[in-house]
Every structure is written in structure tokens, then in C-alpha cells.
Amino acid sequence: MADSEDQQPRIITERRGHVLLIGLNRPEKRNAADFALLQQLALAYGELERDPELRAGLVHAIGDHFTAGLDLADIGPRLGPAGIDIVPDGGINPWQVDGQSLSKPVVIAVQGTCLTLGIELMLASDIVVAAESTTFGQIEVARGILPFGGATIRFPRAAGWGNAMRWILTGDTFDAGEAHRIGLVQEVVPDGTQFDRALELAERIAAQAPLAVQATLANARTAVRDGSAAAEAELQPTLSRLAATADARIGMESFFTRRPAEFIGR
Structure with a gap:
């Protein structure tokens, strides 16, 4: 070489x-x-x-x-x-x-x-x-x-x-x-x-909410690796966690104002 x-x-x-x-x-x-x-x-x-x-x-x-x-x-x-x-x-x-x-x-x-x-x-x-x-x-x-x-x-x-x-x-x-x-x-x-x-x-x-992207990816992988029941068990707790983030608020504001969201990853 x-x-x-x-x-x-x-x-x-x-x-x-x-x-x-x-x-x-x-x-x-x-x-x-x-x-x-x-x-x-x-x-x-x-x-x-x-x-x-x-x-x-x-x-x-x-x-x-x-x-x-x-x-x-x-x-x-x-x-x-x-x-x-x-x-x-x-x-x-x-x-x-x-x-x-x-x-x-x-x-x-x-x-x-x-x-x-x-x-x-x-x-x-x-x-x-x-x-x-x-x-x-x-x-x-x-x-x-x-x-x-x-x-x-x-x-x-x-x-x-x-x-x-x-x-x-x-x-x-x-x-x-x-x-x-x-x-x-x-x-x-x-x-x-x-x-x-x-x-x-x-x-x-x-450009999407990074915490939401990572959570979505993780849940899909859980379904593939561990089965549907394991992924289903994580859905509501994960939703609750994401709903409390700043990015969820930004996403909701974007929906109501019809302006593009600028997510911050928190």
C-alpha cells in the first residue's frame, strides 16, 4: 500500500x-x-x-x-x-x-x-x-x-x-x-x-422535531426487534414525554399560525 x-x-x-x-x-x-x-x-x-x-x-x-x-x-x-x-x-x-x-x-x-x-x-x-x-x-x-x-x-x-x-x-x-x-x-x-x-x-x-424523530425511530425499531406488544407499551409514555417538550409547543404554534416551525431539540 x-x-x-x-x-x-x-x-x-x-x-x-x-x-x-x-x-x-x-x-x-x-x-x-x-x-x-x-x-x-x-x-x-x-x-x-x-x-x-x-x-x-x-x-x-x-x-x-x-x-x-x-x-x-x-x-x-x-x-x-x-x-x-x-x-x-x-x-x-x-x-x-x-x-x-x-x-x-x-x-x-x-x-x-x-x-x-x-x-x-x-x-x-x-x-x-x-x-x-x-x-x-x-x-x-x-x-x-x-x-x-x-x-x-x-x-x-x-x-x-x-x-x-x-x-x-x-x-x-x-x-x-x-x-x-x-x-x-x-x-x-x-x-x-x-x-x-x-x-x-x-x-x-x-427540519423536523429531532426528539420526535428519534422517538419515532426508536419505537419502530422496538417493534421490529421485540415485537408489536413491546412497541405498543412504549407509545403512551413516549407521547407524554414528548408532549412536555419545547418542540411540541413550537410544533403546535406552527400549526395554529401556519408558519414553519424551527425546532430546538428540547
């Missing part, structure tokens, strides 16, 4: 209002994830979680491709009996398969090639926008390993058992139309417009 690449940040972050832009930045390797990229991505998620001024994240990629998956030459030797630990102090696992949960929503814009951990990053996020020429593949079985970033859990949940097994057991690639059909992608847009559309959605989310 060249010294110049070693010095290059694998993740570029930028604050755009209340949105944290998180860019995969290894375009010369089709954004293949080496250990440095995984760690820096985890740190970016930690920044998103901790900063109260940040209300949503937007993950995107520099260059023509979202990601070619793991850089096995770099990651392979690091795998031990317990797997691999990619989360440094202050970070959060972007694939949400262990450790602290991210409480804020993430929008993802994908293009070009999106393999393995790229799909799993989509599955761990909340809204995905894909360029129409994007090619997807959950190809771990062709490399002698299994998806370990959540695809075995979330792919069947998102797409249905047969749709998930069709792709993760064969390792075949599929296009954006199929990704949209089975629910991995929420919008397919012309090539080159995926970032702008994803940013539009992230900014739309960030």
Missing part, C-alpha cells in the same frame, strides 16, 4: 446545517473497506450520535463506486477467533450488530458498485437512494465466508425470505430495479443525482 494512500483520510465528514455528511474516500480502490476505513467510519457515526446539533447523517461515496466490499488482503489477517473489532473508543458500529445503537436516522446514497458490507450498511440505515445504474451483490459465499454485518438478519426482514435467499445464497449481482422491487432501496434516480436527492431527504428529516 502506497504511503500517500496511508496518509489519505478514508472518511471525509462535513457538516451541512444539522446533517453530517459522511463520505467514503478510497476511490482508487472502489472504496473497498480496509481496517482504517472501518474505524474512521465508526468514529464518524460516534460524532453523529454525540453532537446534539446533528440530527441526521448522510453516507455517500467519493468516486464512481459506493464500495467493492471488504479489502480482504488487509482485513483477512486481522480476523481472530472472536472475529474483528472495528470500533475504536468514541465510535459506534455503523452496521449496528453490536455495541451502542445509533439513535439518529441515516440516509444513504449509492452508485456504481455496491457489494457486501455496502448492502449491509444500507440495511442498517433508514432510507436509501440509488443511482439507476448501481450494481449490487451480497457475494460473501463466493469468498468462502458469510455476511457478518447484519445481512443474514436484516435482508430477509426487508425483502422477504425468498428474495433474500435468492441473492445471498447465490452471490449473484442484481440491479437497482431489483433492489427497489425487494425493498432494499427506497428511490432510484438518474445517475449523478443520488447525492442531491439523498441530501434533500436528510435535510427534510433534520
Whole structure:
């Protein structure tokens, strides 16, 4: 690996209002994830979680491709009996398969090639926008390993058992139309417009009451993880808590005055 690449940040972050832009930045390797990229991505998620001024994240990629998956030459030797630990102090696992949960929503814009951990990053996020020429593949079985970033859990949940097994057991690639059909992608847009559309959605989310957004996200996740009864039990207590916030008052004033609300997150 060249010294110049070693010095290059694998993740570029930028604050755009209340949105944290998180860019995969290894375009010369089709954004293949080496250990440095995984760690820096985890740190970016930690920044998103901790900063109260940040209300949503937007993950995107520099260059023509979202990601070619793991850089096995770099990651392979690091795998031990317990797997691999990619989360440094202050970070959060972007694939949400262990450790602290991210409480804020993430929008993802994908293009070009999106393999393995790229799909799993989509599955761990909340809204995905894909360029129409994007090619997807959950190809771990062709490399002698299994998806370990959540695809075995979330792919069947998102797409249905047969749709998930069709792709993760064969390792075949599929296009954006199929990704949209089975629910991995929420919008397919012309090539080159995926970032702008994803940013539009992230900014739309960030304009809403942040405590309400986080509570809504948390309750939906409880329903998926623990079942409807667990989520139902949380609804009234959560409503009562939110109704007492300054943002609830701001939202009510906006309703009556018909002026846009400017939420403060309290």
C-alpha cells in the first residue's frame, strides 16, 4: 500500500446545517473497506450520535463506486477467533450488530458498485437512494465466508425470505430495479443525482422535531426487534414525554399560525 494512500483520510465528514455528511474516500480502490476505513467510519457515526446539533447523517461515496466490499488482503489477517473489532473508543458500529445503537436516522446514497458490507450498511440505515445504474451483490459465499454485518438478519426482514435467499445464497449481482422491487432501496434516480436527492431527504428529516424523530425511530425499531406488544407499551409514555417538550409547543404554534416551525431539540 502506497504511503500517500496511508496518509489519505478514508472518511471525509462535513457538516451541512444539522446533517453530517459522511463520505467514503478510497476511490482508487472502489472504496473497498480496509481496517482504517472501518474505524474512521465508526468514529464518524460516534460524532453523529454525540453532537446534539446533528440530527441526521448522510453516507455517500467519493468516486464512481459506493464500495467493492471488504479489502480482504488487509482485513483477512486481522480476523481472530472472536472475529474483528472495528470500533475504536468514541465510535459506534455503523452496521449496528453490536455495541451502542445509533439513535439518529441515516440516509444513504449509492452508485456504481455496491457489494457486501455496502448492502449491509444500507440495511442498517433508514432510507436509501440509488443511482439507476448501481450494481449490487451480497457475494460473501463466493469468498468462502458469510455476511457478518447484519445481512443474514436484516435482508430477509426487508425483502422477504425468498428474495433474500435468492441473492445471498447465490452471490449473484442484481440491479437497482431489483433492489427497489425487494425493498432494499427506497428511490432510484438518474445517475449523478443520488447525492442531491439523498441530501434533500436528510435535510427534510433534520427540519423536523429531532426528539420526535428519534422517538419515532426508536419505537419502530422496538417493534421490529421485540415485537408489536413491546412497541405498543412504549407509545403512551413516549407521547407524554414528548408532549412536555419545547418542540411540541413550537410544533403546535406552527400549526395554529401556519408558519414553519424551527425546532430546538428540547
